Amino acid sequence: MSDSATNRAPFSEDHPVLDRFRLDGRVALVTGGAQGLGRGYALSLAQAGASVMISDINEDGVQCTATEMVAAGLDVAAVRSDATDASEIDEMLAATLERFGGLHIAVNNAGINFNSAAEETPIEEWDTTFDLNLRGLFLCCQAEGRHMIAQGYGKIINVASMSSLLVPHPQKQAVYNTSKAGVAHLSCSLAAEWAPYGVRVNAISPGIVRTPLIESEALAHLKDEWLTQIPMGRLAEVSDIQAGVLYLASDASDYMTGHNLAIVGGQNLW
Ligand SMILES: NC(=O)c1ccc[n+]([C@@H]2O[C@H](COP(=O)([O-])OP(=O)(O)OC[C@H]3O[C@@H](n4cnc5c(N)ncnc54)[C@H](O)[C@@H]3O)[C@@H](O)[C@H]2O)c1
Structure with missing residues (x-):
């Protein structure tokens, strides 16, 4: 909320900037x-205070993760x-909606990757990848968007990748x-379509993050080569990306929509 007469942010204890990152009462x-x-x-x-539903195709894994977070005092539930x-x-x-009574923030994160030379890629690999990474993500956006449009508020964060901006190599x-x-x-x-309804949609593009996906046998041997491509000299940790999603989920980013937030340790600079 800016002061239009002076074009300066209001200097008010009612609206300290860190409070705008809080998600209390949000689902x-x-x-x-x-x-x-x-x-x-x-x-x-x-x-940050939100009630969170975690979903995954891996039923045991998602239940286990939710149980761990509940034990830490967080308001979390799981669904396969x-x-x-x-x-x-x-x-x-x-x-x-049944468990928490609403939906304000959706992070469409599920995604998969196969590595193969384009001339040898079986078309099934294309279908499986697009089925989840793009078609499935669109279906999630549609379901979430319908609810958010009706309530006149929502934050959708779609997980893209540095590979939406450049061609990572040598894989x-x-x-x-x-x-x-x-x-x-x-x-x-x-x-662009949903801004008039108060629904913001942004993407986040992590660089190479140390997760089970990256530590798989197929990719782990590329680590030394990747390190030469990253000005910051290390792979990302999950904790390097968390605050970006929190920003896009919170009131702090209310004037941002249609952005692709790259957090890549400078890998897009060389
Ligand atoms: N790790 C990276 O370096 C990196 C970089 C950029 C973007 N990303 C993207 O971030 C997202 C998460 O990556 P990650 O490294 O944590 O991967 P991950 O493989 O460690 O985790 C992916 C999760 O998605 C679940 N999943 C798979 N298929 C599913 C389906 N059909 N429905 C529901 N859940 C399903 C898996 O069970 C798993 O829990 C992906 O979209 C990935 O493309 C990852």
């Missing part, structure tokens, strides 16, 4: 939240849901890169 949903980045996003939103399946997405939303992952570029542009398109 958040995080897909693919059993582990890795999704787990980290759910944790940061809950620590396949983020490619329209009816399971509707059930995930219904479970969130070959044309299909993944293309799906994530789609996530970024879909977020812009939804942001």
